[in-house]
Structure formats: C-alpha cells, structure tokens
Amino acid sequence: MSETLLSTGVRERPAFFPSDGNTLFGVITEPEGPGNGVGxxxxxxxxxxxxxxxxxxxxxxxxxxxxxxxxxxxxxDYHGLGESSGDLGALHLxxxxxxxxxxxxxxxxxxxxxxxVLLGACFxxxxxxxxxxxxxxxxxxxxxxxxxxxxxREDAMAERLSREWSWSDxxxxxxxxxxxxxxxxxxxxxxxxxxxxxxxxxxxxxxxSGDPTLRWVSPKLLAPLETMVERGIPxxxxxxxxxPLLGEWExxxxxxxGTILKRGGDLVEVVDDLPGVVHGFLGVDIQNRFLSLAVEWxxxxxxxxxxx
Amino acid sequence: MDQGEGARRGTTVRTTAVAIRPWRRDPxxxxxxxxxxxxxxxxxLHLPTRPHRAVVLxxxxxxxxxxxxxREVLLSRRLAAEGSAVERFHYRGTGNxxxxxxxLALETMIEDGIAAVRHLQGRVxxxxxxVLGTRVGGLVAAAVAAEVEAAGLALWQPLVKGSAYMREAExxxxxRAITNTSGxxxxxxxxxxxxxxxxxxxxxxxxxxxxxxxxEAQLAKLIGEQPRPVLLAxxxxxxxxRGELARLADELATVGFAVTARPTGDAEVWWAxxxxxxxxxxDDKPLTVELLRVTADWVETL
Numbered sequence: 202m203s204e205t206l207l208s209t210g211v212r213e214r215p216a217f218f219p220s221d222g223n224t225l226f227g228v229i230t231e232p233e234g235p236g237n238g239v240g241x242x243x244x245x246x247x248x249x250x251x252x253x254x255x256x257x258x259x260x261x262x263x264x265x266x267x268x269x270x271x272x273x274x275x276x277x278d279y280h281g282l283g284e285s286s287g288d289l290g291a292l293h294l295x296x297x298x299x300x301x302x303x304x305x306x307x308x309x310x311x312x313x314x315x316x317x318v319l320l321g322a323c324f325x326x327x328x329x330x331x332x333x334x335x336x337x338x339x340x341x342x343x344x345x346x347x348x349x350x351x352x353x354r355e356d357a358m359a360e361r362l363s364r365e366w367s368w369s370d371x372x373x374x375x376x377x378x379x380x381x382x383x384x385x386x387x388x389x390x391x392x393x394x395x396x397x398x399x400x401x402x403x404x405x406x407x408x409x410s411g412d413p414t415l416r417w418v419s420p421k422l423l424a425p426l427e428t429m430v431e432r433g434i435p436x437x438x439x440x441x442x443x444x445p446l447l448g449e450w451e452x453x454x455x456x457x458x459g460t461i462l463k464r465g466g467d468l469v470e471v472v473d474d475l476p477g478v479v480h481g482f483l484g485v486d487i488q489n490r491f492l493s494l495a496v497e498w499x500x501x502x503x504x505x506x507x508x509x
Numbered sequence: 510m511d512q513g514e515g516a517r518r519g520t521t522v523r524t525t526a527v528a529i530r531p532w533r534r535d536p537x538x539x540x541x542x543x544x545x546x547x548x549x550x551x552x553x554l555h556l557p558t559r560p561h562r563a564v565v566l567x568x569x570x571x572x573x574x575x576x577x578x579x580r581e582v583l584l585s586r587r588l589a590a591e592g593s594a595v596e597r598f599h600y601r602g603t604g605n606x607x608x609x610x611x612x613l614a615l616e617t618m619i620e621d622g623i624a625a626v627r628h629l630q631g632r633v634x635x636x637x638x639x640v641l642g643t644r645v646g647g648l649v650a651a652a653v654a655a656e657v658e659a660a661g662l663a664l665w666q667p668l669v670k671g672s673a674y675m676r677e678a679e680x681x682x683x684x685r686a687i688t689n690t691s692g693x694x695x696x697x698x699x700x701x702x703x704x705x706x707x708x709x710x711x712x713x714x715x716x717x718x719x720x721x722x723x724x725e726a727q728l729a730k731l732i733g734e735q736p737r738p739v740l741l742a743x744x745x746x747x748x749x750x751r752g753e754l755a756r757l758a759d760e761l762a763t764v765g766f767a768v769t770a771r772p773t774g775d776a777e778v779w780w781a782x783x784x785x786x787x788x789x790x791x792d793d794k795p796l797t798v799e800l801l802r803v804t805a806d807w808v809e810t811l
Contacts, residue, residue, distance in 0.1 A: 202531070202545025202552060207607050215544035215551075215605075217533040224533045226544065228605055252578050254604055256712045257571075261605065281790065284544065284553060284582060286533070289790050307527050483685070485709040 206233060211268040216275070220304030226284035227253065227277030227305060229312070230264035237271035237505040239340070240314035242305050245276060247292070247324035249481035252283040256482045263320075263492055270496070271505065273314050277305045294327055295351050295421055302332035316340045318499055323348065323446075323480060330436075331421060334428040340503045342429060343437045343495055346446050346480040349453045351419030359392070363399035371400060418453045423461060430465035435502045438471045439494065441479040441487060470498070538590040547628050549607035550621055552598040555585045560594035560633045562811060565625045567618070567653065569644035570603065571678075571713040573779045577643050577665075579791040584641075584801050588808055594636075596629040598622075610714060611707065614722035615648060615671065622653035626660075637811050639663060641804065644779060645674050648726050655733035661811045662732065663740040663804055666777065669753040671726030675699070678710045681780035685711055711780070729757055736765035740807040744796055745776025771803040 204214035210233045217224050243260045245253045253276040254261055264274035279298050281289030302319065309317055315338045321329035326344035333339045366374075374380055375393075383389035429436050440447040450473075454462065462469050475490050482488045532543040543554040566581050568574050585595040600618045601608030608617075626638060639661035642650025647667025654662040668674055679698040686694050695701075701708040702717040709715075732739070741758050743750050750758055750770045762768045775796035791797050 202543060202547055202554070205546035205549055205551075205607055213546070213605070215531045216529045217531065217542075217544070218529045219527050226533075250575070252575055254575075256575070257714055258604070258610075283578060284542075286535070304527070308529055311527065311529060481712070483712040485712060485714050488712065 207265060209265060209269045210234070211265050213264075216308060218304060218308050220280060221300045223280040223285060223287035225277050225280060225286075225301060225304060227275050227308065228261075228264070229273065229275050229308070230268040231273040231312075232268050232271050235271075236273050236314075238314065239271075239316045239318065239499075239503055239505055240273045240275065240309040240312070241267050241318045241320060241499065242302065242309065242329070243274060243276040244302055244305070244319060244321035244325040244329050246279045246282055246298075247322065249323070249483075253278045257485060257488055259482055259488050259492065263495065266492065266496055267499070270500070272499070273309065273312060275305055275308055277301070292324060294324065294348055294419060297324060297328035297331045297421075299328060299332045299335070302328050303336055306332070306336040306338075310337065314338075316503065318343065318503055320345075320495060322346055322482070327422065330425045330429070333434070334425050334432075339434060341435045341437070341499065343439070343498065345439045345491060346441075346444055347422065347438060347450075348446055349419060349422050349449045349458065350417050351421060359395040359399040362396060363402075366400075368400070371396070418456055418458060423457050426458075426469070427461050430461055430468055433468065436465075436469045437495070437498050437502075438469065438473075439475065439479060439491060440471075440473040441475045441477045442473065443476075443478045444473075444480050445478075446480060447473055535586070535590075538586070540586065540589040542586075546607075547598075547624065549601055550598055550624060551605035552596055552625060552628065553585075554629065554632065555589035555593075555595040555597075556632070557589050557592055557594065560589075560592060560636060562588075562593040562637050562639065562808065563626070563629045563633050564588055564593045564595045564639045564641060564808060565622065565629060565650075565653065566595065566597045567622050567640065567642035567646035567649040568597070568599070569646045569779070570600070570613075570674075570719075571715065571780075572681075572711060573644050574603070576777070576779060580797050580800065581643075583792055583797065584804060587801055587805050591805060591809070593639075593808060594629060594633040596625050598625045611716045612718060613716060614718045615652075615726055616722060618646075618649045619652045622649045623656055626653060626657055637661070639808055639811055641665070642667060644668055645671070645723070648723075648728055648731055651728055651731040651733075654737065655731065655735065659737060661738040661740070661808070663742070663807060664728075665742045665800060665804075666744050666779075667728055667741075667754070668726075669728045669757055671723030674723050675715075675720050677780050678715065682710050729760060732761070732766075734764070736767070738767045738769070738807075738811060740769045740771065740804065742771045742773060742800055742803055744773050744800075748772065769807055771807075773799040773803070775799070 204212050206212045213230050216227050245255050260276045267274050278285040279301050280287035317338050318341045319329040320343040322345035326347035333342050477487050534541050541556045588595050599606040600621045602610040602613035638657050640650040640654040641663040643665040647664040654660040682695050702720050707716045743754050758768050758770050
C-alpha cells in the first residue's frame with residue numbers, strides 16, 4: 202500500500218509516530234508540488250468526536266482544502282482513540298493531551314515544516330492552546346468553542362450550576378418529589394452529591410478570593426493565552442451565537458481573560474456570531490462556515506514563504 | 510519532553526528525530542499494523558506473523574462509523590493476536606479514502622469490500638475468509654461474503670432492510686430537533702433528498718444516491734443461497750434475537766446456514782448525538798467486551 206494522489210493535486214500518506222510511550226496514527230496531507238512551508242496541525246477529539254476524520258470528514262476536508270492551497274496538514278488520533286495505541290484515560294480540561302500535539306508537531310518539523318498553525322475544537326482547542334507555547338515555530342492558533350473552565354467531564358454541569366443557581370434554587374429543586382425519588386438511584390445520588398459539593402466549595406472560597414466569581418476560569422487557559430499575546434502570535438476564537446460555551450467566555454472576560462484580551466488587541470480575534478451552535482459541529486452549514494473562516498484566517502494571518 | 514501544560518514560557522521540546530512510518534508493530538503480540546491506500550481506498554492491515562485466516566471488516570457509515578470505529582480497531586487487534594490477518598477499510602467517498610461522497614452507494618461499497626478481500630488474499634494467500642459487517646456494513650458484508658467461496662459472515666446489529674437506515678437517521682434528527690432551542694422539526698428526509706440531492710442529518714451529509722441504493726436492499730437476498738457459517742450479534746437483547754433479526758436467523762437456519770445467534774446485554778445508540786460516550790475507554794464498555802468476545806470465539810470455529 203502506498204500514498205494516494207487526489208484529483209486536486211493533493212497527496213496523502215499515513216504516518217505512525219511515537220508519543221510518550223504510545224504510537225499515534227495520523228494522515229499527512231500535502232500539495233503534490235512545492236508547498237508554502239506552513240503546516241497546519243488538525244487536533245481532533247473531545248466529547249463529541251473520537252477520530253481524526255471528525256464529523257462529516259470536517260478534518261479531511263479542511264486538510265485537503267488547505268493542501269490544495271500549499272499548506273501541509275497533519276490530522277491525528279489521540280492516544281487510545283482511532284488507530285492510535287494506548288489507553289485514553291480521563292477527559293479533564295486541566296490535562297489536555299499536550300504531549301500528543303507536541304509529538305505531531307515534531308512530525309511536521311521532520312518534514313521540514315517550521316511554521317505551524319494549531320487548530321482544535323472544544324477539548325482539543327484547549328490542547329492546541331496548551332501545547333502552543335512549547336512547540337517551536339507556532340505562528341497561529343485557532344480555537345473553536347474553547348471551554349474556559351478547568352473541570353472534568355463529570356464535573357462540568359455541577360460546576361456550571363454552582364455558578365448559575367442560587368442557594369434558593371438548590372433548595373427548591375432538592376425538595377421536589379422527583380428529586381427525592383431519584384435519591385434511591387446510586388447514579389443520581391452521586392450527581393446530587395457532586396452538585397452540593399461544588400456549591401459548598403464555591404461558597405467556602407468566596408471570602409478568600411479577590412475575584413470570587415471568576416475562580417472557575419482555568420489558569421491553564423489563561424497562562425498559554427497570555428504567552429501567545431506576549432509573543433505576538435495571533436489567536437482566533439470561534440463560537441456560534443447559540444453556543445452554550447459562549448456565555449462562559451463572556452462572563453470570564455470580567456476577569457483576567459478580559460485583561461489579556463485587552464492587552465492582545467487585534468492579536469486575539471473572537472468571532473462569536475456564526476449562526477447557531479458550533480460545538481460538536483452538528484450541522485453541515487456550520488461546518489462549512491467554520492471551514493471557510495479558518496482557511497481565510499490562516500491565509501490572512503500567517504505569512505507564507507516562497508514556494509519550496 | 511516538556512511535561513508542562515504550556516504555562517512555562519520559551520520551552521522548546523523534542524530535538525531528537527522520531528520515527529515516522531506507515532506501519533507499527535505491537536511489541537506484545539508481534540502483529541504489524543500497516544496503513545495506506547490501495548489505489549484510492551484507505552485501508553489498515555493487521556498482520557500476524559503466520560496468519561491462518563483472513564477477516565475483512567465492513568464498517569457502518571456516518572455517525573455510526575464513528576461510534577464503531579475504535580471497537581473495530583480493538584476487534585482487529587484481538588483477532589490478529591489470535592492468528593487472523595485483518596483488513597479494515599474506508600469506503601470510497603468516506604473517511605480517509607478518496608472519491609466523492611455523492612457517488613457513495615451500496616454498489617460502490619460492495620465493490621470496495623470485494624477489493625479488500627482480494628487485497629488481503631493477495632497478502633496472505635489462500636486461507637479461510639470471514640467478512641464482518643456492522644449496521645449498513647452488514648448489507649455490504651453479506652454481499653461480499655456471497656462472492657467468496659465458503660466465507661464466514663459475521664453481522665453486528667445488521668440492517669435487515671436497507672430502507673431502515675434512512676428511517677432511523679430521520680428519527681434521530683427528529684429527536685435532536687425536539688431538544689433544539691427553536692424546536693423546529695426538520696422537513697421529511699425523502700423530500701429533502703429529492704429536492705436538494707442531499708440532506709444534513711445531525712451534521713452528516715447524506716446523499717440521494719446512497720438512499721436510493723439502500724431503498725430496496727434486503728439482507729436475506731444479499732446473503733445469497735450458498736449456506737455458510739453466520740454469526741448474528743444483536744445489541745440489547747439478552748433473552749435472544751428479536752424481531753426481523755430473529756426471523757432472519759430462522760430462515761437462514763432452515764435453508765442450511767450454520768447460524769450462531771449472540772444477543773448481548775447492552776443496547777447501543779447508533780445514530781443519535783453521541784454526547785460524551787465517544788470519549789471513553791472503548792474496551793471498558795460492556796457491549797464492546799462482549800462483542801469482541803463472541804466474535805473472536807466464533808472466528809476460532811471457522
């Protein structure tokens with residue numbers, strides 16, 4: 202078996218490469234002729250997507266579009282997913298799969314691609330941003346619907362409700378017949394305990410924090426974003442106008458995120474008016490809008506060397 | 510390598526060269542996994558040192574493909590570790606393969622499946638063959654197995670009638686629409702396919718050519734008349750096969766097929782929005798464990 206040449210003058214070849222004791226799988230998409238020296242890492246995976254193809258082949262289409270324009274792309278499966286080896290472990294925004302992104306970047310470097318754009322959605326947006334400061338040659342980062350919290354999957358809702366519900370909301374719901382009946386079910390008991398724990402934890406922290414309402418914003422989002430700004434690296438943040446995660450982002454701007462954005466000026470571009478929900482890419486129209494936006498933004502923001 | 514999450518500044522990582530290859534070898538089993546393109550069809554081969562069987566996997570499509578992806582990888586690794594050479598592939602117009610998705614149809618999928626069997630036989634020689642298909646891939650696998658002398662046929666929750674695929678897709682889209690903020694019901698799928706030539710089902714582009722090709726497809730007819738060993742696995746039926754699949758099993762047994770029925774305890778949500786379930790350790794899921802076990806056991810009997 203070998204590589205394949207697509208009718209658009211783009212060729213593709215598979216690649217297995219090491220990452221922290223695992224072997225990851227990816228597909229390299231490149232122009233048939235000389236490329237423009239810029240590589241795009243398509244980082245896939247999160248709550249709604251588990252293979253590097255992405256939904257409706259969004260990543261495949263992105264890679265082939267970009268390669269037809271001279272870019273070299275790599276889409277890859279995280280450890281424990283798709284064709285890669287290893288065990289997945291837990292999904293936690295405090296621990297995005299930075300090492301996998303770094304290993305994929307190393308593949309690009311070995312192909313002679315020094316300038317890189319990192320692109321990811323949701324959990325993978327956090328992976329892209331977290332990995333960016335430690336990867337040589339990052340020229341831009343694209344994040345679709347990045348969550349701003351630092352929670353794990355199981356804790357996400359409990360954490361959000363602890364911010365959005367008042368104590369009286371909690372009490373009102375706790376005494377409902379339905380809630381009381383559900384106490385007989387272990388999974389519900391666990392969930393209720395989690396809800397209570399987050400609310401109590403929030404209350405306990407309040408007096409100690411200078412900025413009590415914003416403790417939920419992850420420093421592991423803020424620190425690398427700040428680094429990007431300091432280094433003058435452009436970042437594109439994309440939400441749909443109905444994205445549930447947009448509200449988090451907006452609220453977080455009241456704190457350090459807002460300061461970073463202000464300092465970054467035009468470096469951090471936030472597009473928050475794509476119609477509908479971007480998270481999960483559950484519509485073909487939103488996929489296509491994102492694809493066009495990402496391609497155009499890369500063309501506009503990342504300087505391209507002479508063809509080589 | 511830098512272990513940090515990116516908060517440390519100015520760190521450059523990995524200065525040593527890493528191996529980039531189109532294959533990997535599993536050090537514990539000695540199985541080689543080889544990925545590449547057979548013409549325009551993307552495929553992955555799992556090759557033990559001395560294969561004594563060849564197994565080809567025919568995947569489902571769209572959201573169902575994603576749901577079953579890792580399960581198929583794990584099954585292939587297990588079968589290869591037990592001595593079977595396995596080929597998985599992406600139909601042309603899907604996944605990593607080349608080709609336009611608008612030309613995808615049951616016929617092209619069957620062509621790809623037959624090509625995969627020939628390709629694998631070219632690598633491992635004359636050994637017993639089995640073909641496995643899941644959901645719509647079950648229709649493909651049945652037709653492919655019918656083309657191969659004495660090939661075994663394993664079916665995971667297959668569609669007994671091709672028309673069910675679009676019906677289930679539409680149902681999933683409806684269910685999703687109910688939870689949308691707008692609450693707007695999507696127009697009937699058939700209508701959209703006629704007027705637009707394609708439809709958006711939960712973010713998956715489904716084309717009219719595929720729908721048309723599935724409309725009249727029936728598993729019983731595609732299996733052919735030559736009796737062969739058949740494994741029927743149904744998710745979510747601990748007390749035995751149910752409905753159309755139970756009737757199919759009876760019909761096949763009546764005409765001399767060696768049918769092994771394996772209902773499994775857990776149901777599977779195939780089309781609907783996967784929610785958080787995709788990003789979990791696949792081999793921790795009871796359904797996956799059970800499907801892998803019954804299939805590996807059945808393959809051993811061939």
